[in-house]
Amino acid sequence: MSTDPSKTSGQFHSTKGTVKESLGNAVGSTNLQQKGKTEHAAGETEYNAARAKGYAEGTGDRVTGKKDQVVGAVTGDRSQEASGNLRQDKGEAKQEVNRSMF
Incomplete structure (x- = not known):
């Protein structure tokens, strides 16, 4: 099992925590409310960590792609x-998908 943060898993736990918290509010269970808040917060943290990781990977692809593009042009x-152009484009796309955080 991967320990890398996942946007999908983060969204799932964020939503699940919100449902638990709402259910706790509806039935008057402070324990369920607190568990929901905690799970929601953990899900949001995981989601944001996955976006940051994706953005950083995109930056690496852009830099490496630009280097390969320049070296290829010079030589x-x-x-x-x-290949460098493609990798640079891939990096830009990956950053764009994860940009709204920054």
Whole structure:
């Protein structure tokens, strides 16, 4: 089992915690309310950590892609240049998906 943060898992636990908290409010259970708040907060933390990780990975792809693109252009290696362009584009897309946090 992976210990990496997951946006999907984070959203699941955030939503599940909100449901627990609401149910606790409805039935008057402070214990269930607190468990819900705790699970919601943990889910939000995991979701945001996954977004930060994705953004950082995108940054790495952009930097490596740009380096490969420049080296390929300077040396005349069109394959490396094209590969660098693709990796840079991939990094930009990954950052964009995870950008709203920053």
